[in-house]
Amino acid sequence: MGQTLFDKIWDAHVVSSNEGFPDILYIDTHFIHEVTSPQAFDGLRARGLPVFRPKQTVATADHNVPTWDQHLPIKEELSRYQVDMLTKNCAEFGIELYGLGHPFQGIVHVIGPELGITRPGGTYVCGDSHTSTHGAFGAIAFGIGTSQVEQVMATQCLLQSRPKRMKIEVNGKLQKGVGAKDIILYIISQISAAGGTGYAVEYAGDTIRALSMEGRMTICNMSIEMGARCGLIAPDETTINYVKGREFAPKGEEWDKAVAYWQTLYSDEDAEFDSVLSFKAEDIEPMITYGTNPGMGIGVTQHVPETASFEQKEQGSYKKALDYMGLHDDQQLLGKPIDYVFIGSCTNSRIEDLREVAQFVKGKHKADNVTVWVVPGSKQVQEQAIREGLDKIFDAAGFPLREPGCSACLGMNEDKIPAGKYCVSTSNRNFEGRQGPNSRTFLASPLTAAASAITGVVTDIREFLKEENTMSLRGT
Amino acid sequence: MSTKIFKHIQTSVVPLPIENIDTDQIIPARFLKATTRDGFGNNLFRDWRFDNDGNPKQDFVLNNPTYSGKILVAGKNFGCGSSREHAAWAIADYGFDAVVSSFFADIFKGNALNNGLLPVQVSDDFLKKLFEVIDADPHAEVEIDLVDQFIKIVKTGEQESFEVNPYKKACMTNGYDDIDYILSKKELVEEFEGAR
Numbered sequence: 001m002g003q004t005l006f007d008k009i010w011d012a013h014v015v016s017s018n019e020g021f022p023d024i025l026y027i028d029t030h031f032i033h034e035v036t037s038p039q040a041f042d043g044l045r046a047r048g049l050p051v052f053r054p055k056q057t058v059a060t061a062d063h064n065v066p067t068w069d070q071h072l073p074i075k076e077e078l079s080r081y082q083v084d085m086l087t088k089n090c091a092e093f094g095i096e097l098y099g100l101g102h103p104f105q106g107i108v109h110v111i112g113p114e115l116g117i118t119r120p121g122g123t124y125v126c127g128d129s130h131t132s133t134h135g136a137f138g139a140i141a142f143g144i145g146t147s148q149v150e151q152v153m154a155t156q157c158l159l160q161s162r163p164k165r166m167k168i169e170v171n172g173k174l175q176k177g178v179g180a181k182d183i184i185l186y187i188i189s190q191i192s193a194a195g196g197t198g199y200a201v202e203y204a205g206d207t208i209r210a211l212s213m214e215g216r217m218t219i220c221n222m223s224i225e226m227g228a229r230c231g232l233i234a235p236d237e238t239t240i241n242y243v244k245g246r247e248f249a250p251k252g253e254e255w256d257k258a259v260a261y262w263q264t265l266y267s268d269e270d271a272e273f274d275s276v277l278s279f280k281a282e283d284i285e286p287m288i289t290y291g292t293n294p295g296m297g298i299g300v301t302q303h304v305p306e307t308a309s310f311e312q313k314e315q316g317s318y319k320k321a322l323d324y325m326g327l328h329d330d331q332q333l334l335g336k337p338i339d340y341v342f343i344g345s346c347t348n349s350r351i352e353d354l355r356e357v358a359q360f361v362k363g364k365h366k367a368d369n370v371t372v373w374v375v376p377g378s379k380q381v382q383e384q385a386i387r388e389g390l391d392k393i394f395d396a397a398g399f400p401l402r403e404p405g406c407s408a409c410l411g412m413n414e415d416k417i418p419a420g421k422y423c424v425s426t427s428n429r430n431f432e433g434r435q436g437p438n439s440r441t442f443l444a445s446p447l448t449a450a451a452s453a454i455t456g457v458v459t460d461i462r463e464f465l466k467e468e469n470t471m472s473l474r475g476t
Numbered sequence: 477m478s479t480k481i482f483k484h485i486q487t488s489v490v491p492l493p494i495e496n497i498d499t500d501q502i503i504p505a506r507f508l509k510a511t512t513r514d515g516f517g518n519n520l521f522r523d524w525r526f527d528n529d530g531n532p533k534q535d536f537v538l539n540n541p542t543y544s545g546k547i548l549v550a551g552k553n554f555g556c557g558s559s560r561e562h563a564a565w566a567i568a569d570y571g572f573d574a575v576v577s578s579f580f581a582d583i584f585k586g587n588a589l590n591n592g593l594l595p596v597q598v599s600d601d602f603l604k605k606l607f608e609v610i611d612a613d614p615h616a617e618v619e620i621d622l623v624d625q626f627i628k629i630v631k632t633g634e635q636e637s638f639e640v641n642p643y644k645k646a647c648m649t650n651g652y653d654d655i656d657y658i659l660s661k662k663e664l665v666e667e668f669e670g671a672r
Binding site: 016194198410419 | 494495501506508556557558560564579586587590641642654655657658659
């Protein structure tokens with residue numbers, strides 16, 4: 001019987017497998033950041049251990065960093081302390097740090113891929129659940145807790161039981177205005193925030209194949225939002241072309257050898273999955289969430305479900321979510337006034353996201369009632385955007401381009417959505433208080449977020465695109 | 477290094493019948509700035525437990541003196557979202573030894589097991605029964621036995637067995653630690669690296 005892509009990569013990294021024990025899995029690269037590493041470094045000190053493979057450990061500061069005036073000292077004392085602690089720990093343990101001011105600094109899941117550190121066939125972990133992003137390259141990548149961060153620091157290995165395998169296929173042609181973010185929000189809305197728990201999910205089908213690497217990263221990024229251990233997509237020409245020539249990508253003979261191996265990385269025809277799901281691209285509308293977990297999503301023209309449509313035991317939790325969001329049964333979100341738009345996070349802050357938004361907002365201006373933050377995923381993305389003149393387009397539209405970091409995705413820095421305010425956000429979580437205490441989040445794609453910023457209300461991007469098509473026809 | 481040992485407990489329980497409790501609720505991101513493992517219990521369920529001025533919200537179960545105990549009983553998909561181990565630290569630091577739910581998110585489950593906090597997954601029916609029993613008698617005691625892998629409602633005698641990875645069970649009942657285990661196989665790791 002054939003093997004799945006996941007099993008091929010897993011098997012190639014098993015150091016030791018013993019009945020009744022989890023496997024000892026070798027980790028190619030360990031990404032660390034300031035929030036989930038300090039206690040792990042303390043643990044090493046208490047054990048008197050070094051970092052076993054410091055050259056396979058990459059650090060950056062992203063969660064706490066300001067996204068404005070980044071050259072100044074961090075104002076918030078605890079944030080500054082945590083970032084300083086990372087600098088000190090990396091120096092003590094011999095780890096390369098792409099800290100504030102470094103040209104490679106950025107959100108950990110943006111910089112790994114853009115530096116060519118994330119590659120097909122590899123294993124990547126980080127004390128951050130969105131590590132699933134790196135699976136877009138055909139790799140095994142997942143988030144871990146701090147005890148496991150310490151484990152990987154100490155041994156470059158992780159004790160892990162092999163998860164079950166799920167295949168999610170998406171086939172067909174997407175509507176105009178519908179993108180990778182809508183695909184993944186749609187899938188999660190169909191299978192729920194727990195629908196992938198216990199599985200490694202491989203995304204397949206011609207719709208997925210047609211996506212850019214940025215789009216694939218958006219999909220894999222949110223695998224954790226359905227509870228999946230990780231998400232992955234078999235590497236192909238798109239993947240190889242993306243990795244080629246990047247800072248730390250293999251070069252010369254090493255490159256040829258690597259590509260030859262990468263081309264063997266796919267699920268065999270007769271590989272067996274524990275679960276297979278199929279979706280049609282044509283069924284996917286621009287998506288928006290209305291509730292307090294990412295599974296609570298609907299097409300932007302649809303209505304919020306009725307409480308009575310849920311089982312009795314689920315109704316309490318559902319009502320709690322709607323109350324928090326200030327919404328009611330059967331409400332339509334379309335046309336609802338909003339206060340903030342956040343374009344950023346490890347889900348949607350790559351150069352392609354910024355280009356898409358810039359192209360759309362060129363010549364338009366945000367509504368007066370909306371504050372817009374555009375936060376690039378990395379220093380390199382920021383500089384590329386400036387080289388391409390996107391910052392000028394954003395400025396003219398009232399969308400200031402800020403500096404890289406996790407920002408309003410989780411409000412650990414100053415970028416918080418105020419209590420009671422609505423934010424259309426390209427990030428990945430709409431949990432209560434996620435973007436600031438009592439903030440209310442509508443998750444959506446960069447295009448839906450941008451269109452809503454222009455109108456000041458939740459907007460169907462397709463209406464804009466229709467208009468623009470008519471206008472350009474008139475022009476000819 | 478040894479971790480906390482867990483074999484058996486019997487206590488009253490704290491019910492939290494809400495589904496999909498994510499780790500941002502257990503411990504909000506703004507409290508993740510500490511660089512040690514201590515003190516997170518003070519901010520456990522912070523925004524459900526306290527208002528914006530830091531006053532306890534009387535309708536939240538942790539502020540209700542009727543309920544106490546070392547077992548937290550919660551709705552399905554407990555611990556979803558962020559991988560922050562701070563969530564497990566906060567629950568343990570507050571004084572819980574076990575969390576019972578009908579479904580746990582993966583990363584949380586692993587983090588809990590690494591901190592001597594036992595996640596006990598029960599059937600939907602058993603969870604429903606537990607909530608009913610607690611509702612009728614807030615002081616009803618529950619027994620959890622890790623060695624024989626069962627959970628029992630003491631008053632009614634109703635019980636259910638639960639699954640736990642045999643390796644993690646050995647760790648928790650003996651206080652073993654993952655790092656010690658891998659370090660004992662260090663020569664295999666080096667062999668693996670050499671063979672690549």
